[in-house]
Every structure is written in C-alpha cells, then in structure tokens.
Amino acid sequence: MNIAAALPAFPGIRSRQNILFQLLNSFLVADNTATMILSTFTMQRDIGNEDELQGALTENRYLKDTIEAMRKQLEFCHFDKEDSIRRAAVAANAEISQLQATIVELRKELQRVGREKEAEVQKTAATMTDEANQIKAIVAGMRREMEAMSFEFDKRLDNERAAHRAEIKQLHKTIQVLREELEVKHT
DSSP: OOHHHHSOOOSSHHHHHHHHHHHHHHHHHHHHHHHHHHHHHHHHTOOOOHHHHHHHHHHHHHHHHHHHHHHHHHHHHHHHHHHHHHHHHHHHHHHHHHHHHHHHHHHHHHHHHHHHHHHHHHHHHHHHHHHHHHHHHHHHHHHHHHHHHHHHHHHHHHHHHHHHHHHHHHHHHHHHHHHHHHHHHHO
16 A cells, blocks of 8 residues: 555655655554553453444554554655755766866966966067067177168268368469469569
8 A cells, every 4th residue: 555645745855755754654653542441441351342443453463564654655755855965966966066067177287378378478579579689680780780871971972072172272282383483473
C-alpha cells in the first residue's frame, strides 16, 4: 500500500514529509491506544464478544502495517532527498571545476596577449629609437655638409673679395700710371 500516493500532491518534499510525520505520529498514538484497549480487555477478562476482540486485533494489525508502510515511505523520501542533494553537489562541483578551468584558460590567454602586446611595444619602441637615431644621423650629416658648404662659400667669398681688392688695387695702380703719363704728356 503506497501511502504517499494516496496523499494530496503538495509542493516540495518537506510538505510531504511533514504530512507523513504527522500521520505516522497519529498512527503511533492510535497503535498505543489500541494496545491499551487490548490490555484493558485482557486485564478485565471481561470479553463479552469475541468478534470485538478480533476486530480490535485486526484494526491493531492494520494500524501497525500502515505505520510500517509510512516508515518505509518516509525512509524513501529521506533517501530521495539525500540523493537529490548529492546529485546537486556533484553538478555544482562539476560546474565549479569547469569554471576554474575556464578561469585558468582565460588567465593564460590574458598573459599571452599581455606578452604579445609588451613585445609589440618593445618592437615599436626599438623601431622608433632606430628612426630617431637615423634622423639624428641625417641631421648631423646635413649639418656637417651645410657647415662645409658654408666654409667653402666663406672661402670663395673671401677669395672673391681678395681678387676684387687685388683688381681694384691693380686698377688704382693703372689709374695712377695713366695719370702720371698724362701729366707727363701735358707737361
């Protein structure tokens, strides 16, 4: 006889267990009452009707069977509850393990990306340093070339000025000579 199937469907295992506990307690009280009644009948030896005694014994047996069935149903509910808890714990542990593995993988990926970015930054910095050094070298070379050109220009300018002064000096001498010749001719 399945006592739980005869009970109305209540949400949750706890409600069903509470009902089973209450019924079990009621039947235990009824069993104790029946036992006390039988004891009273036996003690008084005043059994008037054997059918009543047989009915009481049958009812007592029925109550004991009902209590036993309810005990089994309660144990089943308790086992089912423990099994549900165990399955939930296993599922939670599996999810935790999966999340931990995901965290480890994400941490590795993050570190790898960090290393790649750091290498890229180092490479970019090295490239920029090389470019800066090349530009400095070009500027230094251009400065030297400009200084050399300036020096050459100054040298040529000085030579031109010297040649110009020499020419002017020569022209002044020529003018002097021509003046003297003219003065000699006019004198």
